[in-house]
Amino acid sequence: MAILVVCEQRQGELKETSLEAMAAAVSVAGGEKVHALLIGSGIEGLAQAVARGGADEVVIADSPELTCYTYDLYRAVVLKAVGDISPSVVIAGHTSQGMDFFPGLAASAGMPMLSDCVKLSRSGDGIEAARQLYGGKIEVRYALPVPCVLTVRQGAFSSVMAGKEAEVRKMQVDLGSASARTEVTGYETPPKEDVDIEKAKIVVSVGRGIEKKENLPVFEELVSSIDGAVLAASRPVIDNGWLPKGRQVGVSGKTVRPKLYLALGISGAIQHLSGMSGSEFVVAVNRDKDAPIFKVADIGVVEDIFKIVPALVNEMKKR
């Protein structure tokens, strides 16, 4: 038996989550060999980085047809690797690509699958995995038989730098009759914005709790009363068009690490937390005392933001 970690790279850049998935794999390997699979084109240079993450063997599937991710061709490659290696567990990161790929892969390989796992352990002959439900308010533990497919939450496992050597093997890529029903025609980076929230020392971040665009001035006033502060937001505020995309904090927005992060009316969904949990000091104001944002806060206030924020502005003006 063995463990298979499917790594993710895009345009030659390895995703950090792949190394976290590797750490998760090592933690449940219990003596089984850990194989890492790298898929792409011209990606041999990434093999050492993957090896350092703790793999016993790095398998490279390199072909021009694999340059960009397509579900069908990547599935053909992973199914082939699964056939060769017979893993007890296939592990990967719960990224956008991971979300697109692994549920279908598991279905076509006939394996049970859980996504976005935050904890993994061996349990009897199978695997026990924990994941969060209801926006992080509930945690559920599941039992799965092996072989199974698991994706792990970004940031839930710490990547390690194993000093060991790994064998590197090139896989025979024979896509045979497989043809891709999807085609990637390019990538688009978000437009540059006026304000760079990543550089700010103080980030005042507003969430859906602000209710409507017309309420923004309340929070803008707070921002202008604090030297060096910028206004940022959670995704729904951007989706609604209340603030431009460049102000979005989170996995599909920007990652900020300010000295002070003020979360106002933000619930603290994982996709948001991953963009701000590196902040040095976090203050959260939310009227729901069970909001997951309090789990990452240094100071918490269970109150209405429309009461606290004007009081804060007054207090700032006192000097």
Added chain:
Amino acid sequence: MKIAVLAKAVPDVKNVRLTIKDNDIDTAELNFVINEQDSYALEEGLRLKEKLGGEVVVVSVGDEARRKGITQVIRECYAKGADRGTMLLDQDYSKWDGGVRAKVMAALLGPEKPDVVLMGSQSFDTATSRMGPMLGEAMGIAHVSLITALEAGGDGRTFAVSRDLEGGLQEKVRVSAPCIFTTQTGINTPRYAALSKIIMATRKEIKTMTLEDAGIDRAELEKLNRVRVVAAGFPEEKEGNALMLTGTPEEIAAQLVKSLREKGLLQR
């Protein structure tokens, strides 16, 4: 063109204290509402229909306890412009793993032969993001998940979409019908339903089916149901909990500003 939209009824947990019962949250006192992400999928489906003609069919699966919620969800879809709605209820629903749910959905949708299937990229309750790709496998059609833009060719057979990757990066993808899309929030602004249409929707029929009606073999399904819940609870408290400030808003503001200044986090 035939457009199918998956609309899930999920418990509304806004401003409620959750309690655990039978390895899940206790939903006895909770309202069921449309999974917010699915309302973006419905909107995208309605826009496709408005552009290219055709029909929007809404499907929802659950159990008897969700009947009322699902009925409301489908009525809301009717009020916004959906043409037909089907629900499948089964007592085992809450015990079904994602793979099972995808098989059931595939059996429901198969006879409809949809050109496009739309759903939210995840549901608020379980957020596993498995349905789209698993349904693709079960139906034997392509899928593209987390789309932030959808452009249909004039023939309604080819689509150019954008997918949401990390950091705001968008992946441009081409795909042809029949196919499945899961929508990311913000792809559109879902419309509101007019009150008159909401009232009219209560009179519109919703087809209700059982596993047997859909021709699904329960024993076969059970074989696919291999993920078991061990226990449900609240996430562990991390060490170093937040210092919670209490008092009047003025008192809280004063405490907060004082303590941030003491820590050197505010410049003045």
